[in-house]
Amino acid sequence: MTSRVSTMGRLGIPRDPAFLITAVLYPPAGLMAIDAFRQRGINAAAVHHARGSSVGDRIQRNGLPIQHEKDIVNVVVPPAECDEMIRLIFDVADVDRRWGAFVYVRRLDRAMPFVLPDVPTEER
Amino acid sequence: MMRQRQVAILTDVALITCIVQRGLADKIIKAATEAGAQGATVYYARGTGVRERLGVLGIAVQAEKEVVDIVVARDQVDRIFEKMYLAGELGTPGMGFMFVSPLEKAATYVRPDVLKRLAREAEQEGDGT
Numbered sequence: 325m326t327s328r329v330s331t332m333g334r335l336g337i338p339r340d341p342a343f344l345i346t347a348v349l350y351p352p353a354g355l356m357a358i359d360a361f362r363q364r365g366i367n368a369a370a371v372h373h374a375r376g377s378s379v380g381d382r383i384q385r386n387g388l389p390i391q392h393e394k395d396i397v398n399v400v401v402p403p404a405e406c407d408e409m410i411r412l413i414f415d416v417a418d419v420d421r422r423w424g425a426f427v428y429v430r431r432l433d434r435a436m437p438f439v440l441p442d443v444p445t446e447e448r
Numbered sequence: 449m450m451r452q453r454q455v456a457i458l459t460d461v462a463l464i465t466c467i468v469q470r471g472l473a474d475k476i477i478k479a480a481t482e483a484g485a486q487g488a489t490v491y492y493a494r495g496t497g498v499r500e501r502l503g504v505l506g507i508a509v510q511a512e513k514e515v516v517d518i519v520v521a522r523d524q525v526d527r528i529f530e531k532m533y534l535a536g537e538l539g540t541p542g543m544g545f546m547f548v549s550p551l552e553k554a555a556t557y558v559r560p561d562v563l564k565r566l567a568r569e570a571e572q573e574g575d576g577t
Contacts, residue, residue, distance in 0.1 A: 348489055376489035387478045410555060428519055428554035
């Protein structure tokens with residue numbers, strides 16, 4: 325998450341709701357999306373590989389649609405930034421074309437932000 | 449010159465997740481496709497659960513799993529869920545587990561002719577009410 329959570333419970337556990345954005349992309353758009361998130365200041369995004377088919381893929385003789393390699397990107401964002409992140413993924417992966425991507429959003433009750441510790445920089 | 453993008457947002461969609469033993473995902477996908485699903489994503493995982501509770505029979509259950517994710521329209525959820533359940537024989541202990549998650553929204557490429565048809569239908573419904 326790009327901003328520190330504002331409300332914390334008694335034990336310091338964040339209670340802000342969040343959205344989990346999952347993007348099913350064609351390689352190498354997964355790593356490109358991770359780079360774009362990092363430039364945007366989001367450090368906690370995950371990518372893993374999968375295989376799958378999408379809308380319009382040809383059905384083979386065995387009844388299964390043709391499957392391709394996919395990159396699955398998961399990122400947790402505050403609700404206010406959800407639309408902006410979807411547009412970022414669209415720009416990176418060129419979603420609005422055939423062989424683009426599929427993006428979906430799930431609501432989370434709460435999420436833990438990934439906050440880097442404040443480590444003083446070394447002086448040379 | 450920056451290209452203007454049109455983002456087609458789909459609402460009323462749900463995600464069906466099915467976890468089965470490795471090698472059985474294709475059967476599930478075939479059943480879902482025949483029932484009307486437009487796509488599927490499969491990835492590998494490792495899991496435990498009922499395997500430890502079956503005793504000797506547990507050795508017949510693989511710990512290596514395939515996870516199948518399918519996004520469907522809300523009005524198709526029940527039908528596709530049932531077809532996947534029956535194809536995977538999930539009623540048998542150890543064969544797998546599946547669940548449905550509601551989605552806030554989804555976005556993907558939608559063919560321009562389909563978009564125009566949907567817009568036309570929405571206009572007609574608006575004029576009719």
